[in-house]
Amino acid sequence: MTEVAGTPILEAPLATGSADQTMVLNMGPQHPATHGVLRLVLEIDGEIVVRLYPEIGYLHTGIEKTCEAKFYQQVVPLTDRIDYLSPMHNNLCYCLAVEKLLELPIPDKAQWMRVLLGELTRLNSHLVWLGTHAMDIGALTVFLYTFREREDILRIFEHVSGQRMMTSYFRIGGLAMEAPLDFFDRVRSFIKTFPEKIDEYSNLLTGNPIFVNRLQNVGHLSAADAIALGVTGPPMRASGIDFDLRRDMPYSSYEKFQFDVPISQRCDVWGRYLVRLEEMRQSVRIINQTLEGMPEGPVKADAPKIVLPDREKMKTQMESLIHHFKIVTEGFAVPAGEVYQGIESSRGQMGYYVVSDGTAKPYRVHMRNPTFASLQALETMCQGRSISDVVAVIGSIDIVLGEIDR
Amino acid sequence: MNETLPDRESVLREKSGHPAVAAILTWKPEALTDARWDREELTLTIAREEIIAAARVVQQAGYNFLEDVTAVDWFPAQPRFQISYHIISHPHKERIRLRVMIDQADSSLDSITPVWPSANYYEREVFDLFGIRFDGHPNLRRIMMPDDWTGHPLRKDYPVEGYR
Numbered sequence: 001m002t003e004v005a006g007t008p009i010l011e012a013p014l015a016t017g018s019a020d021q022t023m024v025l026n027m028g029p030q031h032p033a034t035h036g037v038l039r040l041v042l043e044i045d046g047e048i049v050v051r052l053y054p055e056i057g058y059l060h061t062g063i064e065k066t067c068e069a070k071f072y073q074q075v076v077p078l079t080d081r082i083d084y085l086s087p088m089h090n091n092l093c094y095c096l097a098v099e100k101l102l103e104l105p106i107p108d109k110a111q112w113m114r115v116l117l118g119e120l121t122r123l124n125s126h127l128v129w130l131g132t133h134a135m136d137i138g139a140l141t142v143f144l145y146t147f148r149e150r151e152d153i154l155r156i157f158e159h160v161s162g163q164r165m166m167t168s169y170f171r172i173g174g175l176a177m178e179a180p181l182d183f184f185d186r187v188r189s190f191i192k193t194f195p196e197k198i199d200e201y202s203n204l205l206t207g208n209p210i211f212v213n214r215l216q217n218v219g220h221l222s223a224a225d226a227i228a229l230g231v232t233g234p235p236m237r238a239s240g241i242d243f244d245l246r247r248d249m250p251y252s253s254y255e256k257f258q259f260d261v262p263i264s265q266r267c268d269v270w271g272r273y274l275v276r277l278e279e280m281r282q283s284v285r286i287i288n289q290t291l292e293g294m295p296e297g298p299v300k301a302d303a304p305k306i307v308l309p310d311r312e313k314m315k316t317q318m319e320s321l322i323h324h325f326k327i328v329t330e331g332f333a334v335p336a337g338e339v340y341q342g343i344e345s346s347r348g349q350m351g352y353y354v355v356s357d358g359t360a361k362p363y364r365v366h367m368r369n370p371t372f373a374s375l376q377a378l379e380t381m382c383q384g385r386s387i388s389d390v391v392a393v394i395g396s397i398d399i400v401l402g403e404i405d406r
Numbered sequence: 407m408n409e410t411l412p413d414r415e416s417v418l419r420e421k422s423g424h425p426a427v428a429a430i431l432t433w434k435p436e437a438l439t440d441a442r443w444d445r446e447e448l449t450l451t452i453a454r455e456e457i458i459a460a461a462r463v464v465q466q467a468g469y470n471f472l473e474d475v476t477a478v479d480w481f482p483a484q485p486r487f488q489i490s491y492h493i494i495s496h497p498h499k500e501r502i503r504l505r506v507m508i509d510q511a512d513s514s515l516d517s518i519t520p521v522w523p524s525a526n527y528y529e530r531e532v533f534d535l536f537g538i539r540f541d542g543h544p545n546l547r548r549i550m551m552p553d554d555w556t557g558h559p560l561r562k563d564y565p566v567e568g569y570r
Contacts, residue, residue, distance in 0.1 A: 353476055
């Protein structure tokens with residue numbers, strides 16, 4: 001047992017208001033509007049939030065520590081479990097980081113497939129956000145509509161990877177396998193009807209006076225605050241900051257696609273709603289481009305010591321069998337070094353920091369998860385507003401506790 | 407194969423025009439104890455006592471968004487802990503990494519929350535999982551582990567299975 005830091009355990013720092021004016025209220029960890037096990041300690045004056053303190057860690061599973069005990073390729077399935085609403089983004093970010101360490105070039109088709117599936121993941125995640133956000137506000141119907149479309153996306157995921165949610169489809173060096181023959185047709189038929197569905201949601205919500213009044217001018221976050229508090233993704237763009245990693249620091253051949261980055265100067269929950277709706281339309285645009293221009297070729301890098309061989313080859317060629325055995329039992333050594341790979345996930349800037357000491361297991365894997373940082377802005381956005389606005393604001397930063405606690 | 411610049415001299419020779427390097431050199435060249443350019447990523451090692459000032463300098467140079475703060479435990483090597491700050495620049499569309507090395511003996515460091523308030527959670531996480539104390543942090547409590555937890559799980563001498 002090593003040295004234990006003797007920092008005193010403080011009470012939640014909420015002792016400023018005098019006891020006869022304010023009261024402390026625990027919201028969560030089992031509150032339905034906190035989207036998981038988030039506990040908010042609210043100091044309230046009547047209905048008005050004076051201070052707010054998010055208490056997290058209820059879902060902490062020590063994934064970063066677990067990664068250090070696994071081979072590089074074994075970490076991929078762990079990354080799905082971090083953000084269970086956008087598994088492909090986590091897969092992608094981790095794989096890109098390790099590929100950067102290995103300096104391994106990835107075939108074009110694999111990169112385009114990653115873009116396609118990444119954007120489908122964004123749609124999937126935004127659909128869950130839209131449904132639950134509207135449900136928090138009181139518009140239950142939208143949830144049923146969005147989950148209908150989400151089911152189509154999950155079926156596509158199941159078709160391509162065998163899993164609905166924990167896909168683990170991206171591997172170091174490319175994809176796990178070729179997509180099934182009718183995969184593109186299924187995506188095409190889904191994406192053909194999807195823009196109408198976005199209009200349908202918009203018709204249900206955008207003109208709905210109850211919804212609009214609950215969202216407009218709620219949860220103000222200025223551009224300066226967004227940067228100071230580490231907010232990224234749609235909430236940052238809804239505060240008027242025009243920055244998107246897909247366009248500004250492109251990865252996985254995003255530089256080859258034409259799309260707009262929606263921004264809003266409204267700085268409120270309504271702005272975030274509009275930005276995400278428009279992002280869904282832009283994702284459809286990107287998916288259409290991938291379907292039109294999908295290059296031919298392999299989906300795995302030509303690196304027999306890193307990428308598992310095809311089953312067929314493994315059964316017929318001695319060399320492949322040896323490589324397969326070596327990768328599975330000993331992993332593969334990754335050159336020493338440290339890299340940070342950032343991608344634009346559904347919720348904002350995700351980053352994987354991977355440190356290698358030259359062995360087959362990562363020395364350190366750290367994830368920068370967008371909503372972990374965005375949660376810090378919750379107090380700024382909720383102060384001086386009523387408790388019911390807290391629910392709207394939580395929905396607007398689209399938190400997933402799995403990725404906050406890891 | 408990308409070019410690698412392994413040490414301070416080579417980075418200063420090849421990258422002296424880089425906005426972050428130039429800003430630090432104008433401010434205080436001796437605060438930059440080491441540097442590395444590897445896989446298109448720039449790592450600048452900063453003297454431990456200068457981290458707040460260095461953060462301000464790179465912030466002025468356009469590196470306006472603190473993306474992440476984390477640590478690496480190099481146990482049993484000395485100095486033991488490496489703190490990595492990843493800072494992104496919206497105008498330059500580029501990322502740099504500041505690095506501070508600290509010993510086990512005095513595992514404490516100035517908090518950069520005065521420069522970027524968003525460092526609050528990241529530093530709490532590093533404190534919780536590595537046991538590194540940040541001086542001047544507004545609320546240095548455990549964030550992931552229970553408040554009464556003993557030990558710091560991400561240290562290399564803490565077993566993966568825990569102590570049970």
